[in-house]
Amino acid sequence: MAGVGIGTVIMGVPAAWLAAMCDFPGRRWLDWGMLLPLAMPAYVIAYTYTGMLDFAGPVQTLLRELTGWGYGDYWFWEIRSHSGAIAMLVLVLYPYVYLMARATFLEQSAVSFEASRNLGYSPFRAFIKVAIPMARPAIIAGVSLALMETLADYGTVQYFGIPTFSTGIFRTFYGFGDANGAAQLASLLLVFVATLIFVERYSRRKLSYNVRAGSRAMASRIQLNGGRAWLAALACFIPFFFGFLLPAGQLLSWSVFDAQMPWSDFLILSWNSFYLAGLAALIALVLATLLAYTQRFNSGSLVKQATEFAALGYALPGTIIAIGVLAPLVFVDQSLLAFSERFGLGMSGLIFSGTLFALLIAYTVRFLAVALGSVQSGLGQISPSLDEAAKGMGRSPFQVLRQIHAPLMKSSLLTALLVVFVDVLKELPATLMLRPFDFNTLAVRAFELASDEQLIEAAPPSLMIVAVGLVPVLLLNRAISRHKH
Template structure:
């Protein structure tokens, strides 16, 4: 029971606080006062929201699956020029948020951009002589998501191939299977849970995005939430749209679970060393090109274009304003990372010590927050926090005679709360992984020496967890630095971050001025990517 240890009660309290915004959004379905707004949405854009969201999910799912599985299988099973470098470089696009790619490629591919200008000057074309696709479209948004999200599938599929490939691929070869048959009949079926899991992560990021679809004028549920709240002034309708988006996320997760059925995927023997099949000639260079192109379009080209804009065209706002943005972004990210690590230690330690299953249940509940888009969390946080704020203001006014106004809604505390709802599970997973590597016998040895639970945590667990704690803090810090929709909705007055500044300037077609903020986000995003790259290099 919860009385067995106070940490269990604390863990359940954290779980309730994390689920409160989601429950607030879901309870909005009980409010029927938004009929006029819903009739307007139904008559105008609701069908478009649904269709665009479904098309995004389908196209992105197919794209990231094909790119991620292909690159993972090539770097795991075959030997070709540059493979050792490409196997870790393929995760670099994770450093670039999709909305940053949207800004860069719009500038690069537009009519007055470098590419079309070069084509006209080289071939002496006029506007009527050629056709060029419009990147600011639904197809362009799909491409942006595919280039930055395929590493989710790549990393999970590659790990699955490494774990299961050694003996099973050799067995397939002994039965006369060609490499292509081995892939379809052995490797891919066994990697299916990893592939589906990576696709599910990519789809959740797609559904959570706001900057890309808004900048490309693609109407989805995420942009609809923002429009209902700020353009129509109807927070209940925004919450109900958020509930619809939450239903789509839940459907993605259910489909991921149902796709497995009753199948079980054992890892099998790992003792046999995997012998990669060497490629020769044109096939070897084709494999190299297949792995290089995603890196070029997802990281090298946009990174180079941002650097060029920042240096050649320059940022008129670089200076005091830029350093203010860096300070705001670093402050809010550091505060959230510190809180996430402390709460993550609390939750993980409660599950380790408690005899009841409740702390473990609380950790799983907290994990659901990451699947909730930032726009949904922002709406869910604002509804209960605004009510609490109004209640506090009324109480203080009755006691003092002065109305203090809103104390929580317009401050950093509510924004940090929203970030924690979404990113606490990122810290928790890293800390749980670190704790799992500490054997219970070490706890028993510490207790036999007279150390209590608090002293055991401080003197035994904390030093051993230092690496996991730093990783958790780093991942949360970078995620908060890149977060856009929740920040746009909930940031305090006159409190801009690098992400919001890049979005606002890009929306005003001031792409050169947005380049410095966007480039900083990419550089900071490289930090966890470097950590992932080192882990991949150690898996060879």
């Protein structure tokens, strides 16, 4: 967590400042290019870089061919290490800090920045002394989100052999068959998550002090020329290149030229993943709409607190949610089996645990907040006067939703559906723990192949996950661009 926190700040904050406040060659392209690593799951980028940088990979092979060295004749960075895991997580999580910091830099008043320049500060010193302190709450919020994802990660640390809470919970539950021990570890992990939620919420409370002090005009961009311009472009290109361009290109090359995965298997994996993600997204959208709609017509504190509580699932790692879902479902199944045996009903097998039902519950708990945020945003843009007018015409709340609200917030509903779909497609630990026997998804198959060191064969399912994940990232960039203009 410490390494990822420091790394995301070092990579995200300077890039955000350059993209928001400076003008240099390629800025507009790099502005959205630096968001693309959000589409790359950490475990996918870990497999890809391992395939490129390990002893048998193309980088070390080329090095040995050029120098004539053999094994043990040279030092090379060991990617399967703590530093390797930190690097992989930083490359895909820095956009959280980048997004938060860039939004704050864009909103900061020109008065403060110009005043610091008039007092003799250079642009760099104004960045250090003025811009960063004013953007500190946003940076903390971005780092908190990155650390939540770090705590939730399973695929990267498991593949690199690093013992964390996520791997410990999984090993205790499946390796030792100790559900109580796994629940105890999950409870301890929950303390870390709760702390991060508190820090993130507390930092957002102070976001108001760092923007719009006086004039709302944004400071004019600093025109960079010569070597400084190219250094700025390089500073923004490096995160984009190593976080997306290079690993995506390698996955594409492996998938097209080297991988031997049968198309029938790939189509089955894609179908399993897509219909499961589609069902989960639809369930989350319906529940999010009901919650947001209830809160719109009943703004009482109880409804508000219940809605906020329902949205906390996104902060919980998949391993915690899997344990929390599985424990009561196993109890229900055991009770039903005991009841069936007692009264001779002939019931056999599990009804809830070990089925898609358990997976759908876990996905809904985990990603309901994503859908809820988009639906609430869409509803918030609709004037309450339309509700009152519809009520005056005798329309029921359901008719108002179907005839007025749904058409007006169609884009918000589609966005919620799409983002949950992609998040479910990428989810690994909950799927591994709750999936039915002999049921695989793209994420699970990629993990299994990589664990068996079949990195090239893991490329097609990994590339499909990345390709689908690009869609909400591009939509996010489009929404940000509209907001800026």
